[in-house]
Amino acid sequence: MATKWDPETYGLMAEFNEPEDLIAATRKAREHGYRWFESYSPFPVHGLSEAMGFRHTKLPLIVLTAGLLGGLGGFGLQYYLTVIEYPLNVGGRPLFSWPSFIPITFELTVLSAAFGAVLGMLGLNGLPRPHHPVFNISEFASASRDKFFLCLQSRDEKFQMQSSREFLESLEPAAIYEVPQ
Amino acid sequence: MSSHSPDSSSHDAQHSSADPMIGPGHSLGSVTDKITSLTLRQGVGWKWLLGFAVSFALVMLLMLSVAVLFKYGVGVWGLNIPVGWGFAIVNFVWWVGIGHAGTLISAVLLLLRQQWRTSINRFAEAMTLFAVACAGMYPLLHMGRPQYFYWIFPYPNTMDIYPQFRSPLVWDAFALTAYGTVSALFWYVGLIPDMATLRDRAKTRFSQITYGFLSMGWRGSARHWKRYETAYLLLAGLATPLVVSVHTIVSFDFAVGIIPGWHATVFPPYFVAGAIYSGFAMVLTLCIPLRVAYGLKDFITDRHLDNMAKVMLASGLVVAYGYGMEAFMAYYSGHDVEAYMLENRMGGPYAFFFWSLLACNIAIPQLLWFPAVRRNSKMLFVIAIIINIGMWLERFIIVVTSLHRDFLPSSWDMYYPTFWDWALYIGTIGFFFACLFIFVRLLPAISIFEMRELLETEEGGNGHGH
Numbered sequence: 001m002a003t004k005w006d007p008e009t010y011g012l013m014a015e016f017n018e019p020e021d022l023i024a025a026t027r028k029a030r031e032h033g034y035r036w037f038e039s040y041s042p043f044p045v046h047g048l049s050e051a052m053g054f055r056h057t058k059l060p061l062i063v064l065t066a067g068l069l070g071g072l073g074g075f076g077l078q079y080y081l082t083v084i085e086y087p088l089n090v091g092g093r094p095l096f097s098w099p100s101f102i103p104i105t106f107e108l109t110v111l112s113a114a115f116g117a118v119l120g121m122l123g124l125n126g127l128p129r130p131h132h133p134v135f136n137i138s139e140f141a142s143a144s145r146d147k148f149f150l151c152l153q154s155r156d157e158k159f160q161m162q163s164s165r166e167f168l169e170s171l172e173p174a175a176i177y178e179v180p181q
Numbered sequence: 182m183s184s185h186s187p188d189s190s191s192h193d194a195q196h197s198s199a200d201p202m203i204g205p206g207h208s209l210g211s212v213t214d215k216i217t218s219l220t221l222r223q224g225v226g227w228k229w230l231l232g233f234a235v236s237f238a239l240v241m242l243l244m245l246s247v248a249v250l251f252k253y254g255v256g257v258w259g260l261n262i263p264v265g266w267g268f269a270i271v272n273f274v275w276w277v278g279i280g281h282a283g284t285l286i287s288a289v290l291l292l293l294r295q296q297w298r299t300s301i302n303r304f305a306e307a308m309t310l311f312a313v314a315c316a317g318m319y320p321l322l323h324m325g326r327p328q329y330f331y332w333i334f335p336y337p338n339t340m341d342i343y344p345q346f347r348s349p350l351v352w353d354a355f356a357l358t359a360y361g362t363v364s365a366l367f368w369y370v371g372l373i374p375d376m377a378t379l380r381d382r383a384k385t386r387f388s389q390i391t392y393g394f395l396s397m398g399w400r401g402s403a404r405h406w407k408r409y410e411t412a413y414l415l416l417a418g419l420a421t422p423l424v425v426s427v428h429t430i431v432s433f434d435f436a437v438g439i440i441p442g443w444h445a446t447v448f449p450p451y452f453v454a455g456a457i458y459s460g461f462a463m464v465l466t467l468c469i470p471l472r473v474a475y476g477l478k479d480f481i482t483d484r485h486l487d488n489m490a491k492v493m494l495a496s497g498l499v500v501a502y503g504y505g506m507e508a509f510m511a512y513y514s515g516h517d518v519e520a521y522m523l524e525n526r527m528g529g530p531y532a533f534f535f536w537s538l539l540a541c542n543i544a545i546p547q548l549l550w551f552p553a554v555r556r557n558s559k560m561l562f563v564i565a566i567i568i569n570i571g572m573w574l575e576r577f578i579i580v581v582t583s584l585h586r587d588f589l590p591s592s593w594d595m596y597y598p599t600f601w602d603w604a605l606y607i608g609t610i611g612f613f614f615a616c617l618f619i620f621v622r623l624l625p626a627i628s629i630f631e632m633r634e635l636l637e638t639e640e641g642g643n644g645h646g647h
Contacts, residue, residue: 019637039403042209043633049407059411081335081343090345100347103430104355110423111359114416118366121412125405128397141381143401146209
């Protein structure tokens with residue numbers, strides 16, 4: 001095949017029966033120089049993302065930022081409304097009765113951080129995205145049951161239909177599929 | 182049999198063979214198929230239909246009692262001037278408390294790496310959501326003018342007035358909405374990979390589209406899992422202080438007051454312990470019949486019941502200590518109205534309820550010390566129901582006996598709940614069960630991907646069999 005980028009093909013998918021095989025295959029794909037590939041498993045397999053070379057996610061930073069904003073916003077809101085916007089004598093308490101502001105500050109911190117965690121996770125993962133080329137092969141349905149997949153994408157510099165298929169065959173998968181775009 | 186270490190993450194083969202968290206002979210595929218088949222099969226069984234019909238009839242009772250309440254006002258309840266808080270607040274606290282075990286199981290046990298949580302967490306989280314939904318009704322319904330409920334939230338308005346942030350009832354509004362939202366998010370995040378499984382297994386176009394929509398296109402990519410696990414762990418870390426804070430804030434409703442019997446500094450931890458206690462009692466009440474009805478004994482094993490009973494016992498002892506401290510401090514304070522509060526509980530007109538409370542919450546649950554009782558699901562079921570009743574009585578005693586006789590003897594009165602108090606309470610129980618029936622029919626009652634993960638770790642010592 002002359003062109004490296006085949007617009008008709010999303011990639012080549014290899015199916016494995018055991019998570020250990022997928023980890024080994026993933027490591028080999030990386031060592032082999034592939035960069036645009038993805039491993040799919042029905043549950044989080046320990047060591048898989050490390051084998052892919054994916055170690056760090058920005059998610060904790062997003063959650064921290066969201067939590068701090070929620071906390072500062074919550075405290076600031078209470079301070080502004082009770083001290084500046086409409087000061088009232090409630091039960092003889094001081095206007096800036098900060099201990100009373102802590103519960104709401106805390107709740108809003110947690111609420112914002114939780115939104116940060118969920119929306120951040122979905123956003124970084126590019127979800128929701130109901131249509132994706134990997135769903136084009138019906139066998140991929142077992143990725144949510146008991147099978148493990150490695151997909152080399154055709155956009156990879158190193159991807160070539162023939163040599164990539166041979167590489168996948170050397171990993172001794174249960175099956176290899178061509179994934180249409 | 183009862184000597185296994187609480188650290189179930191160790192891979193020793195003894196766990197897997199002698200006392201498993203998952204029945205023998207299961208593979209990734211069989212676990213998936215078993216749980217999805219509960220959801221994806223056609224039609225409904227007559228037992229489900231009967232259970233749902235009864236619950237739904239009670240939802241109608243709820244609707245009726247709300248309609249009557251809105252039409253005639255809170256005067257349809259048995260409240261009076263000393264006892265302004267009756268069933269509505271008793272049930273509010275009871276329901277919130279029940280919700281807490283769900284978060285405890287899903288979040289705290291995740292942080293502690295307790296793998297036995299896996300087969301009960303989904304179910305317990307659903308229980309949390311529905312219990313919080315029931316609880317959330319009461320703060321709205323017990324308002325004299327519920328149509329103005331939104332005044333409790335700060336929003337810019339033409340009157341230029343805002344809620345005052347020194348009241349625990351305003352804190353409640355924030356705590357409950359935050360708790361409900363975070364629990365729902367946590368629950369939904371946990372469901373995403375399982376919805377993908379249902380999407381891939383579904384036979385009909387309608388269910389494929391529905392679960393496909395709900396699973397947001399989850400495809401189990403390694404990068405996605407990594408971020409997913411991070412998000413899940415962070416959510417668990419956030420939900421843990423949240424669950425403690427929510428019932429703490431609920432306890433402030435009382436502890437911030439000046440009423441003897443309410444103004445107790447021990448309330449926050451003691452309410453949280455009580456919440457865990459009643460919550461685990463409700464989880465057991467629900468999961469013992471569930472595992473029989475759906476043939477889930479392979480997944481919810483006796484070991485789960487045993488562990489839950491132990492947590493229940495531990496929190497029950499904290500509650501018992503709380504009763505002891507309440508009584509001790511009442512005398513130790515040297516405050517005669519405080520001392521009378523205790524005398525009134527023990528020998529006043531509500532003494533029967535007080536002694537029933539001690540029997541239900543302290544005396545009978547001591548049976549949980551015996552492994553034979555913890556392993557006997559029928560006895561455990563009965564004890565769990567007794568604790569549910571006991572924890573309801575606890576809230577009744579705290580709310581009503583403290584209010585009906587306090588500082589001014591000229592303001593002493595009795596509280597007798599009316600038909601509409603009971604109808605609303607029973608109605609929310611119906612609502613709770615109706616939601617649960619719908620949940621077990623439409624969504625996986627046990628987390629599928631976490632069961633797969635558990636299976637993989639359990640297999641660690643025994644070699645691979647799938």
